[in-house]
Amino acid sequence: MxxxxxxxxxxxxxxxxxxxWDSDIGYSFRTSPVAIGAAAITLVIVLATVFAEFITPxxxxxxxxxxxxxxxxxxxEAGAGSGMYFGLGADSQGRDMYSAILYGSRxxxxxxxxxxxxxxxxxxxxxxxxxxxxxxIEALIMRIADIQLSFPAILVALLVxxxxxxxxxxxxxxxxxxxxxxIAIGLSNWAQYARTVRASTLVEKRKxxxxxxxxxxxxxxPVMIKHVLPNVAGPILVIATINLALAVLEEATLSFLGVGMxxxxxxxxxxxxxxxxxxxxxxxxxxxFPSLALVTIALSINLFGDWLxxxxxxxLR
Amino acid sequence: MIAHLxxxxxxxxxxxxxxxxxxxxxxxxxxxxxxxxxxxxxxDADRAELTERLGLNDPFPVQFGRFLAHAxxxxxxxxxxxxxxxxxxxxxxxxATLELAVLSALFAFVVGxxxxxxxxxxxxxxxxxxxxxxxxxxxxxxxxxxxxxxxYLFAVELRWLPSFGRGDVVHIGWWTTGLLTxxxxxxxxxxxxxxxxxxxxxxxRLVRAEMLETMRTDYVRFARARGxxxxxxxFRHALRNTMxxxxxxxxxxxxxxxxxxxVTETVFQWPGLGALFVNAxxxxxxxxxxxxxxxxxxxxxxxxxxxxxxxxxxxxxxRH
Numbered sequence: 001m002x003x004x005x006x007x008x009x010x011x012x013x014x015x016x017x018x019x020x021w022d023s024d025i026g027y028s029f030r031t032s033p034v035a036i037g038a039a040a041i042t043l044v045i046v047l048a049t050v051f052a053e054f055i056t057p058x059x060x061x062x063x064x065x066x067x068x069x070x071x072x073x074x075x076x077e078a079g080a081g082s083g084m085y086f087g088l089g090a091d092s093q094g095r096d097m098y099s100a101i102l103y104g105s106r107x108x109x110x111x112x113x114x115x116x117x118x119x120x121x122x123x124x125x126x127x128x129x130x131x132x133x134x135x136x137i138e139a140l141i142m143r144i145a146d147i148q149l150s151f152p153a154i155l156v157a158l159l160v161x162x163x164x165x166x167x168x169x170x171x172x173x174x175x176x177x178x179x180x181x182x183i184a185i186g187l188s189n190w191a192q193y194a195r196t197v198r199a200s201t202l203v204e205k206r207k208x209x210x211x212x213x214x215x216x217x218x219x220x221x222p223v224m225i226k227h228v229l230p231n232v233a234g235p236i237l238v239i240a241t242i243n244l245a246l247a248v249l250e251e252a253t254l255s256f257l258g259v260g261m262x263x264x265x266x267x268x269x270x271x272x273x274x275x276x277x278x279x280x281x282x283x284x285x286x287x288x289f290p291s292l293a294l295v296t297i298a299l300s301i302n303l304f305g306d307w308l309x310x311x312x313x314x315x316l317r
Numbered sequence: 318m319i320a321h322l323x324x325x326x327x328x329x330x331x332x333x334x335x336x337x338x339x340x341x342x343x344x345x346x347x348x349x350x351x352x353x354x355x356x357x358x359x360x361d362a363d364r365a366e367l368t369e370r371l372g373l374n375d376p377f378p379v380q381f382g383r384f385l386a387h388a389x390x391x392x393x394x395x396x397x398x399x400x401x402x403x404x405x406x407x408x409x410x411x412x413a414t415l416e417l418a419v420l421s422a423l424f425a426f427v428v429g430x431x432x433x434x435x436x437x438x439x440x441x442x443x444x445x446x447x448x449x450x451x452x453x454x455x456x457x458x459x460x461x462x463x464x465x466x467x468x469y470l471f472a473v474e475l476r477w478l479p480s481f482g483r484g485d486v487v488h489i490g491w492w493t494t495g496l497l498t499x500x501x502x503x504x505x506x507x508x509x510x511x512x513x514x515x516x517x518x519x520x521x522r523l524v525r526a527e528m529l530e531t532m533r534t535d536y537v538r539f540a541r542a543r544g545x546x547x548x549x550x551x552f553r554h555a556l557r558n559t560m561x562x563x564x565x566x567x568x569x570x571x572x573x574x575x576x577x578x579x580v581t582e583t584v585f586q587w588p589g590l591g592a593l594f595v596n597a598x599x600x601x602x603x604x605x606x607x608x609x610x611x612x613x614x615x616x617x618x619x620x621x622x623x624x625x626x627x628x629x630x631x632x633x634x635x636r637h
Contacts, residue, residue: 147335150569150617152576159339162598162606166347249459256461257583259598276465280473280480291462299457 035307049106056099070094089285118186123193131201145191156188241305329618336614340607393608414589425516433524455518464584568624
């Protein structure tokens with residue numbers, strides 16, 4: 001029996017997944033090989049990093065698990081010390097590169113996701129306030145956004161990182177790096193959300209449903225959250241996806257510059273920074289594999305974001 | 318037209334003031350300037366005297382005004398880490414960064430426009446397709462990986478070019494240049510390629526898209542009908558109209574040149590301002606950070622103003 005022949009009640013009872021499969025976006029996804037490939041690769045990487053403990057031969061950051069004699073084992077060979085098999089080789093400390101990459105990708109993805117959430121919440125709130133309340137607050141918020149957008153994100157993040165370092169006691173630096181990085185990258189990316197949300201809020205607040213909500217006596221805050229926010233949420237999703245790729249690259253760049261995750265809890269950027277030292281001595285695998293992992297993650301999230309942007313764009317249908 | 322330029326100037330001043338406020342707040346509230354200037358054995362009386370002498374007891378606006386006045390005369394205090402005047406550090410490293418930035422902008426502009434025009438005219442050619450693939454790579458690879466890739470190819474494998482530093486430089490007054498020596502020129506190649514690559518891909522895509530658009534307009538069709546040679550239409554008529562958005566975007570992209578310069582200078586251990594800034598962030602050297610920030614704001618305002626000016630030169634309609 002075809003979907004159309006079912007009575008409406010039966011259609012409504014079908015599962016969320018089935019409905020998503022049949023929707024326009026579901027169709028666009030099913031028919032786009034690039035989107036399927038990108039989503040699959042992203043999913044595999046995310047799952048692999050989440051379950052890294054179970055699919056890696058060693059915990060690369062437990063000094064007791066390492067054998068210095070395994071140092072510089074080339075890819076696909078057994079270590080001279082432990083006899084362990086190193087599929088992607090080992091670094092100078094005898095650390096398995098495959099394990100290090102999975103743990104490092106986890107740090108990269110965690111910081112990326114956390115900073116995207118941070119900038120999303122900050123930017124969307126400020127954008128809603130600016131668009132809905134208007135006046136001087138709007139002028140102030142948007143001016144700050146303008147000025148910040150003219151400076152590159154990496155510069156803002158470096159600056160926030162430096163200031164945070166100055167404010168936090170040196171003994172806490174290592175523990176706080178994760179939070180500092182999240183805030184630094186998050187603070188460097190909020191302006192784009194604020195701009196987009198403000199623009200759509202300006203449109204939405206003139207519509208009747210907002211007037212109706214106000215007439216029944218709701219205050220500004222519930223109107224913004226319950227009524228305006230769901231209607232401006234579409235573009236936010238696209239920006240967030242593309243920003244996730246940017247945030248992962250930004251984190252990698254900061255760590256590569258030496259102002260990011262320390263070698264004791266490395267991200268992919270830190271691993272590349274370490275690997276660069278061995279560029280001239282011929283141990284290419286210490287550099288190549290983390291770089292490939294970084295590019296794969298960024299590229300697949302980016303391609304997925306591109307597809308999402310086109311799929312949600314009504315002009316392209 | 319004058320009003321337009323004045324507005325652009327005013328906006329630049331606003332940006333500089335805003336950034337100045339941030340820079341000043343960093344000085345005032347991050348770390349303790351007294352603790353970093355007075356030695357370990359200073360007494361409370363010494364500290365109080367130093368606080369008074371540095372004017373840290375004055376009201377906030379007075380202190381901010383004094384900071385701006387000092388900054389305007391190039392006085393940014395003394396580096397906490399290197400114990401030298403920040404102005405000297407900046408002056409020493411400015412030529413390296415400017416040389417790198419200007420050369421890579423030039424490279425990106427010339428090659429980017431040429432490739433963009435070519436890709437637009439011969440849309441289906443092999444080179445045009447290769448150019449588009451190249452630009453995709455340029456967008457998705459982070460700058461530091463491009464730099465490392467170039468080092469691997471040209472310095473490690475082929476051994477043609479040096480991988481770090483500026484080589485031998487020639488001093489001309491306070492300016493230093495690597496363009497006059499052989500090692501200096503060789504050292505410039507890889508950093509310029511790395512820094513220029515992102516810009517290049519951007520300009521190329523933009524020129525190509527704009528050219529395709531312009532070649533479809535009516536005035537191009539009429540120019541053809543008048544029997545004007547195709548080359549002349551492409552370069553005299555179409556390219557000129559393509560340049561307006563290109564100049565704007567390139568001006569707006571200046572910020573990213575600065576950002577990529579930070580990364581490029583670190584990859585190639587280039588003794589420029591970006592590397593100085595990264596070092597300052599690592600060691601929380603507030604005066605250097607503040608000075609660099611002010612420098613970036615100033616460059617940003619100046620280039621924005623220049624972009625508006627060039628815009629007027631290219632597009633006669635805006636002059637009225």
